[in-house]
Amino acid sequence: xxxxxxxxxxxxxxxxxxxxxxxxxxxxxxxxxxxxxxxxxxxxxxxxxxxxxxxxxxxxxxxxxxxxxxxxxxxxxxxxxxxxxxxxxxxxxxxxxxxxxxxxxxxxxxxxxxxxxxxxxxxxxxxxxxxxxxxxxxxxxxxxxxxxxxxxxxxxxxxxxxxxxxxxxxxxxxxxxxx
Numbered sequence: 001x002x003x004x005x006x007x008x009x010x011x012x013x014x015x016x017x018x019x020x021x022x023x024x025x026x027x028x029x030x031x032x033x034x035x036x037x038x039x040x041x042x043x044x045x046x047x048x049x050x051x052x053x054x055x056x057x058x059x060x061x062x063x064x065x066x067x068x069x070x071x072x073x074x075x076x077x078x079x080x081x082x083x084x085x086x087x088x089x090x091x092x093x094x095x096x097x098x099x100x101x102x103x104x105x106x107x108x109x110x111x112x113x114x115x116x117x118x119x120x121x122x123x124x125x126x127x128x129x130x131x132x133x134x135x136x137x138x139x140x141x142x143x144x145x146x147x148x149x150x151x152x153x154x155x156x157x158x159x160x161x162x163x164x165x166x167x168x169x170x171x172x173x174x175x176x177x178x179x
Contacts (some may be wrong), residue, residue: 003142043114046151050096054159055105060085060092064101071096071106072125072147078163084163093164095127105170108151108158119144140159 048067065071071094080091093102113121123140127133150167154160157173 042084043112044110045113045115045118046108046149046154046156047111047113047118048094048147048151048160049109049111050094050101050103050109051105051107051152051159057159057170058104059086060089061104062089062093063103063105064099065094065096065103066099069096069098070111070121071103072122072143073162073165077120081164091164094162097115097121100128104161105119106155106160106162108156108160110156115144115148118148 021123028143050063050067050069050071052063052067055061056061074090074093074095075144076091079086080088084091089102089104092104094106095102119141122144123136126136126140131139151158153155154169155173158169159171160167161170162168
C-alpha cells in the first residue's frame with residue numbers, strides 16, 4: 001500500500017464544520033467509537049429495559065421495576081385485553097426479570113448479552129414465576145426471539161409502552177444521539 005504524500009496530519013475539524021459544530025461532531029464520533037469498542041469487546045443486543053422516563057404520560061402509568069433491568073411481556077387477562085388502561089394493568093405492563101415488578105414504560109438499550117444468554121434469562125425468569133422447567137425450555141426461545149424482533153427496528157433510547165400485545169413508541173431518542 002502506498003502512502004499518500006498529500007496527507008499532512010490530523011484533520012482540522014473546526015475547518016470542516018466551524019467552531020461550534022466541531023465539538024458536537026466530535027462528541028458524536030466519540031459516542032460511535034465507544035459503541036464500536038463495546039461491540040468489539042462482546043456482543044451488544046438491542047433489548048428492552050425498565051425506565052421511568054415519560055411516566056405520567058398516561059394517568060394509568062406505574063413503575064415498580066428497577067431502572068435498567070431487562071423486561072419481558074406476560075400474559076394478558078380478559079379484562080386487560082378489553083381495556084389496557086383498566087384496573088388490572090396486565091395489558092399495559094412490562095415485567096422486570098430481576099425484581100418481578102412491573103412498569104408501563106421500557107426503553108430500547110444496547111446490552112452486552114448474547115442471544116443464547118438472553119434466551120436463558122427468559123427460561124430462568126419463567127421458572128422463577130412457577131413455569132415448569134420443561135415448559136420454560138420450550139417457550140423461552142420463542143418469547144425471547146419475539147422480544148428481540150419487536151425492538152430490532154428501533155434506535156437505542158426509544159421509549160415504548162405496551163398496549164395489549166402491541167408495543168408503541170412513546171418517545172423517540174434525541175436527534176443526534178442515534179448512530
